Amino acid sequence: MSDTVSPPSLTLSELPKAPEGPWRSSVRQLRRNKGAIVGLVVLVAIAAISIASPLYVSLVTHLNPFNTNLNGSFVLNGQTIQVMQPNTQGLGLGVNPIGPTWDFQHYFLGADNLGRDVFARLLYGGRVSLLIGFTSAILCSLLATIMGMVAGYYGGFIDWIMSRFFDVIWAFPIYLLAISLSVILLTSGLNLGFIHIQAGSLLLPILIIAGVYVPYVGRPIRGLVFSLREREFIQASIGSGASDWHILRREILPNVMPSVIVFFPLMVAFNILTESALSFLSIGVQPPSASWGTVLNDGLDLLYTRPWVALAPGILIVITCGALNVLGDGFRDAFDPKAKLRGSV
Amino acid sequence: MKLLTSTLLRGAVAVGLMSSLALVNVASSSAAGSNGVMAYQPAHAGGTIKLLASTGGGTLDPQVNYTLQYWQLYQASYDGLVSFQKVSGVGSFTVVPDLATALPVVTNGGKTYTFTLRKGIKFSNGQTVTVNDVYATFVRLFKVLSPNSGSWYNGIIGGDACVAKPATCTLTEGVVVNAATNQVTFNLTTPDAEFLDQLAVPFGSILPASTPTHDMGNVPIPTTGAYYFASYNPNSMLVMKRNPYFKVWSPAAQPQGYPTSIEMVFGGTPSSEVTSVENGQGDWVFDAIPADRLQELSQKYAAQVQVHTLTANWYAVMNTNLAPFNNLKVRQAMNYAVDKKELVNIFGGSNLATPTCTILPPNFPGHVDFCPYNSTASNTYTGTNLAKAKALVAASGTKGMAVAVVCQTDTVNKQVGEYLQGVLTSLGYKATLKALSPSIEFTYIQNTNNKVQISLTQWYQDYPAASDFINVLLGCQNFHKGSTNSINIAGLCVPSLTTKMSAAEKEQLVNPVKANAMWGALDKEIMTNYAPWVPLFNPKQIDFISKRIKNYQFSLEFYMYVDQLQVH
Numbered sequence: 065m066s067d068t069v070s071p072p073s074l075t076l077s078e079l080p081k082a083p084e085g086p087w088r089s090s091v092r093q094l095r096r097n098k099g100a101i102v103g104l105v106v107l108v109a110i111a112a113i114s115i116a117s118p119l120y121v122s123l124v125t126h127l128n129p130f131n132t133n134l135n136g137s138f139v140l141n142g143q144t145i146q147v148m149q150p151n152t153q154g155l156g157l158g159v160n161p162i163g164p165t166w167d168f169q170h171y172f173l174g175a176d177n178l179g180r181d182v183f184a185r186l187l188y189g190g191r192v193s194l195l196i197g198f199t200s201a202i203l204c205s206l207l208a209t210i211m212g213m214v215a216g217y218y219g220g221f222i223d224w225i226m227s228r229f230f231d232v233i234w235a236f237p238i239y240l241l242a243i244s245l246s247v248i249l250l251t252s253g254l255n256l257g258f259i260h261i262q263a264g265s266l267l268l269p270i271l272i273i274a275g276v277y278v279p280y281v282g283r284p285i286r287g288l289v290f291s292l293r294e295r296e297f298i299q300a301s302i303g304s305g306a307s308d309w310h311i312l313r314r315e316i317l318p319n320v321m322p323s324v325i326v327f328f329p330l331m332v333a334f335n336i337l338t339e340s341a342l343s344f345l346s347i348g349v350q351p352p353s354a355s356w357g358t359v360l361n362d363g364l365d366l367l368y369t370r371p372w373v374a375l376a377p378g379i380l381i382v383i384t385c386g387a388l389n390v391l392g393d394g395f396r397d398a399f400d401p402k403a404k405l406r407g408s409v
Numbered sequence: 410m411k412l413l414t415s416t417l418l419r420g421a422v423a424v425g426l427m428s429s430l431a432l433v434n435v436a437s438s439s440a441a442g443s444n445g446v447m448a449y450q451p452a453h454a455g456g457t458i459k460l461l462a463s464t465g466g467g468t469l470d471p472q473v474n475y476t477l478q479y480w481q482l483y484q485a486s487y488d489g490l491v492s493f494q495k496v497s498g499v500g501s502f503t504v505v506p507d508l509a510t511a512l513p514v515v516t517n518g519g520k521t522y523t524f525t526l527r528k529g530i531k532f533s534n535g536q537t538v539t540v541n542d543v544y545a546t547f548v549r550l551f552k553v554l555s556p557n558s559g560s561w562y563n564g565i566i567g568g569d570a571c572v573a574k575p576a577t578c579t580l581t582e583g584v585v586v587n588a589a590t591n592q593v594t595f596n597l598t599t600p601d602a603e604f605l606d607q608l609a610v611p612f613g614s615i616l617p618a619s620t621p622t623h624d625m626g627n628v629p630i631p632t633t634g635a636y637y638f639a640s641y642n643p644n645s646m647l648v649m650k651r652n653p654y655f656k657v658w659s660p661a662a663q664p665q666g667y668p669t670s671i672e673m674v675f676g677g678t679p680s681s682e683v684t685s686v687e688n689g690q691g692d693w694v695f696d697a698i699p700a701d702r703l704q705e706l707s708q709k710y711a712a713q714v715q716v717h718t719l720t721a722n723w724y725a726v727m728n729t730n731l732a733p734f735n736n737l738k739v740r741q742a743m744n745y746a747v748d749k750k751e752l753v754n755i756f757g758g759s760n761l762a763t764p765t766c767t768i769l770p771p772n773f774p775g776h777v778d779f780c781p782y783n784s785t786a787s788n789t790y791t792g793t794n795l796a797k798a799k800a801l802v803a804a805s806g807t808k809g810m811a812v813a814v815v816c817q818t819d820t821v822n823k824q825v826g827e828y829l830q831g832v833l834t835s836l837g838y839k840a841t842l843k844a845l846s847p848s849i850e851f852t853y854i855q856n857t858n859n860k861v862q863i864s865l866t867q868w869y870q871d872y873p874a875a876s877d878f879i880n881v882l883l884g885c886q887n888f889h890k891g892s893t894n895s896i897n898i899a900g901l902c903v904p905s906l907t908t909k910m911s912a913a914e915k916e917q918l919v920n921p922v923k924a925n926a927m928w929g930a931l932d933k934e935i936m937t938n939y940a941p942w943v944p945l946f947n948p949k950q951i952d953f954i955s956k957r958i959k960n961y962q963f964s965l966e967f968y969m970y971v972d973q974l975q976v977h
Contacts (some may be wrong), residue, residue, distance in 0.1 A: 151708075153704075154709075157707040226840060264843070
């Protein structure tokens, strides 16, 4: 008989927990952030309503929001109402579109100067604004990440070229550059080798907006990669003979991704604002497509008589960008708790 | 003398035609003389008129500037040998002697015009006006590349050579001056029924011979009229003051003005300008009144609003040399499909615009009522015929083609452009809209290299002659491939039409009534057989003036007389 002491038996719950991975930890932290969750819910709600706009038109209003309806009328509470209402008093000058009826079936927010349903256009406009905002943010982040990583990792001449490229774009005020590019591309479209994009295409504002913001994401990433390159684990990888592609993909990219994620919602907000500004100036989204910026532009000429045409898209832009900013703060707290990137953009 | 007769006759015809013009709230005065010229009321002289415009009108050089904004001001400041009579209504289309003592003696089969220059008239710098100034003015006109030097004034002998080589321009045979007799003789290559009209617009303003032969830009050139330009900053303000050397020599040509000074202030928005005039902080709004302010003006400020029918056209031009509009059926389909009543609504309703089917505006020499593309058989517009339009497009075999509509970015233009895009889409085309800045659109759509298929534009008369619409806008001589100066935007060039236009122009010299009938027939033939345009509507002009302003008078040629406004 041996007198050895048998180790104490442990139940599963008493086993020491494996350390939580950084991604899981960040997601958990994000889920605890009430502000970020509210922002996300608002954003998802706006996106869902916008995506459902064709259903609203086909099931509720039965009016194509892209067709003019200058001689149209509808029946509300037993009364026939003209969409465009001539002024009959005084000198009888001017024709006003109908104001808000607050009835979802008939011109909820009223009509614009071409007799189109403003609410339906706002919903369709949301699809376009969000599409441009997200797509250009993805494209911008992708380009900036690649350029920042390559510049930071290789340094030397490649870094010099990339940095000068950033400098050139950065030298122009963002809106001035975006406006200049839009004005040029609006008249002729984009013809670069095998790439042909027509003048009115949505791809143009997406490319322009993505392009002008590349340095704003690319530069901080380049700096981050510079510091990462000197870290032991990267030096160890280099020393063990790992290829550049392997190091960039397996060692550097996972360390850069949290920063890109932090940037992303902010870039979407910036891009939505830029799109709205360009469309407001008639050099972004082109008719008959609608975006919040184009509806805002339509409303500018109705500020005195039909202020909701301008107010409604303005409010939606504010809510969406506010939600994205709150979400961005949540992402930063979760993925970049040391706030290395605070105020970088 | 033939030209003198024809001009007066045309004026007489115009009087008859214009009598039906809808003029609302036109100021009337018992002080008007028998010829319509207003008697001067010295008791109301004085004060400063403050005109408001969102931007400056560009160069101040009267031989270069081609904007209504400054042509209105030039009426009070510059003079030609002749000018349009300064009266309200139809009389304002009549050419009267100005710096010349009388209308010219026309000889040599209508090719030689002899004027006698008035004596003792001085520029605002104190220098006396001489025949040498007249000669130098016309040479300068070519040297500064005046906009119409190649289409109006090149008929002067030597003019074509000056157009080809402006720097070495001389007009020794074309403009002959005699200092002893104070006479100026113009020799033309061919008779021109509109030569006097062309001398009466600001390009023909007589300037000092010492004026540099380049665009003077922001630097004022001495004037002969009641006012001179005291200062000009295109970003902030233009100031006109009384010309100390001015004495009235012909009230019909250059009357004495009322205000001590006239200021045009730049930088506001049209809406803020309206508010300023409502509050008495400004006296007149140059820009188009914003649509959302019309109701307010119509109801609260009706007494301060003036509405006048203009001899102008808004129209969609189709490129007759480019698919799908190189097919007559497509052009006719567009004429059937566009609802002009809807477009009138965009422009502000039936009190601000009238649907039209013709090239020549109503109440214009040569105008004939007809409407070949209509919902019912009528000479006036009744509505669309979409079924016929779709059938024509189907027959043309062009359905599904890509079509781009080019228009300007300002509100009304863009809305009309969007409307046209919608019409094209409903006819089965893949339509897109290209809205361009107003500063580039007009030249862009003229250049064939830009391959513009359909565009939206407007034409406001230079002077009251049918040729100013038909010949200028649809004549072969004004179609230049690859040039931004190709005002025949439709690119319509039909030899038989050119022959008829030439015949009408010649007839104008001897029988203007018959000539106008010929122009009317041409209008009908072009629209029926070629349909290069979709005529949309004839606009009206709204002037909103402050409460303290009286004596508003309106010229059909140059619109409101700023110098005749009285500050009360």
